[in-house]
Amino acid sequence: MTTTERSIAAAEAHSAHNYHPLPVVVASAEGAWMTDIEGRRYLDMLAGYSALNFGHCNRRLIDAAKAQLERVTLTSRAFHHERFADFCTQLAELCGMEMVLPMNTGAEAIETAVKTSRKWGYQVKGVPGGQAKIVVARNNFHGRTTTIVSFSTDPEARADFGPYTPGFEIVPYGDLTAMEAALTDNTVAVLLEPIQGEAGVLVPPPGYFRAVRELTRERNVLFIADEIQSGLGRTGRTFACEHEGVVPDMYVLGKALGGGVVPVSAVVSSREVLGIYHPGEHGSTFGGNPLACAVALEVIAMLRTGEYQQRAAELGEHLHAELGLLIGGGAVEAVRGRGLWAGVDIAPTHGTGRQISEKLMDQGVLVKDTHGSTIRIAPPLTISKEDLDWGLDRLRAVLTG
Structure with a gap:
């Protein structure tokens, strides 16, 4: 049994099953990236359901918290x-x-x-x-x-x-x-x-x-x-x-x-x-x-400062343009959203939202499904365009592979 499997088994044994997490155990994170307990890195494309709009361990926020903790x-x-x-x-x-x-x-x-x-x-x-x-x-x-x-x-x-x-x-x-x-x-x-x-x-x-x-x-x-x-x-x-x-x-x-x-x-x-x-x-x-x-x-x-709103608008336009190209290829039925927030409806022939989320996890990208056939994409507003494109490339590979 791997370290990850042992950790998940312990959690399943001693916590109420009110969530169904993906089988990844995060140990650290910075910006748009998370690292699991075995050292594998993942691009966070969920951002804690928008709780992490400013990324993981944002230095300004951590410094503000540390100063107040004292x-x-x-x-x-x-x-x-x-x-x-x-x-x-x-x-x-x-x-x-x-x-x-x-x-x-x-x-x-x-x-x-x-x-x-x-x-x-x-x-x-x-x-x-x-x-x-x-x-x-x-x-x-x-x-x-x-x-x-x-x-x-x-x-x-x-x-x-x-x-x-x-x-x-x-x-x-x-x-x-x-x-x-x-x-x-x-x-x-x-x-x-x-x-x-x-x-x-x-x-x-x-x-x-x-x-x-x-x-x-x-x-x-x-x-x-x-x-x-x-x-x-x-x-x-x-x-x-x-x-x-x-x-x-x-x-x-x-x-x-x-x-x-x-x-x-x-x-x-x-x-x-x-x-x-x-x-x-x-x-x-x-x-x-x-x-x-x-x-x-x-x-x-x-x-x-308006910086984060502008990033969400500009990167969001790019995100939706790229996701829109997936419609009509057989794997994606619809894409909705605004800014750096999208819901992607997966065609039943290509699997459930959960199955696509698990495949993306294997490719180093973390998203979450909802209502069976939909995956949600909502990366931190601090994500770079290069990292966003990296994640979208993995999504294309999973949907067309």
């Missing part, structure tokens, strides 16, 4: 700390908003958005108590807490976890007529992903987000954009909503906000919305901790 890492929210005000101020400015409510994980931030919109609905809009409704899209993925899976349409995420939380209306993604019909006087929010990542990197029809923005404004409904995967540079803009000139009432952020170093998430909105909270109504021991704020502040500073 000072103070956690105070809880029982006390103020010196990084908190700067973090909230600068993140609000990046988003063009007024207030920030920091949490840790994306799912926590979505839960926070749900609670916030309900409370806003009761206290500001005047919805009768206990009757608030939130409209979401079919095939959404916002997390795996019990409330969130209550409005999932994915059987793997939802089955056997009931009873389910009420208060949600599910409509087809991209269907404006269905969205309009779902909105009632008791609707407090519409929660959408600008691009549905886990569903296969699904991009909505042109104009859909602009129309939903106008509709929610007319009906006095909060428009919540889940930019946990799509935001912070991934699509070639700071936020994916910008591609349609849309500013939501609330951003939900996570993943890349922690720079691949620590989990950091946040809900960012106006004073009218987040100003409804009073002490004790919501919180998190680790949310907005000094270490998280120090890393996130560096992420914000990096995004302000």
Whole structure:
């Protein structure tokens, strides 16, 4: 038995099987490359589902974390700390908003958005108590807490976890007529992903987000954009909503906000919305901790340069041009996405998404499948064009070999 096989066997024996990882055991990483425990290198074309937008062990982020580790890492929210005000101020400015409510994980931030919109609905809009409704899209993925899976349409995420939380209306993604019909006087929010990542990197029809923005404004409904995967540079803009000139009432952020170093998430909105909270109504021991704020502040500073958004746009154009050439050859049925983010539908005759991912792993490229037939490509925004082309060459070889 190899070192890798022993490590995987131990993990399988002592950890819950809630994931099905590829059979690789990573020991170190830098930039867009990871090295396993036996010394083999792999090109990371997943980037931790966008948590590693700035690459592995980015020196600026590691230095920011190290400096804070020597000072103070956690105070809880029982006390103020010196990084908190700067973090909230600068993140609000990046988003063009007024207030920030920091949490840790994306799912926590979505839960926070749900609670916030309900409370806003009761206290500001005047919805009768206990009757608030939130409209979401079919095939959404916002997390795996019990409330969130209550409005999932994915059987793997939802089955056997009931009873389910009420208060949600599910409509087809991209269907404006269905969205309009779902909105009632008791609707407090519409929660959408600008691009549905886990569903296969699904991009909505042109104009859909602009129309939903106008509709929610007319009906006095909060428009919540889940930019946990799509935001912070991934699509070639700071936020994916910008591609349609849309500013939501609330951003939900996570993943890349922690720079691949620590989990950091946040809900960012106006004073009218987040100003409804009073002490004790919501919180998190680790949310907005000094270490998280120090890393996130560096992420914000990096995004302000525009360098990473530009790289994602330019390399993304190249990525989609190259992937588009694969359509029609028999192996690829469709390609979708925006910026350095793509979903590639594999023809059944060439294998499942999992099988293609395993073949790519054997060639030194790491991607991940979703929904059976799709592989997702989302390398760090710091990847070089040469490395990106190297990975695409391996993909071609696997699909045409």
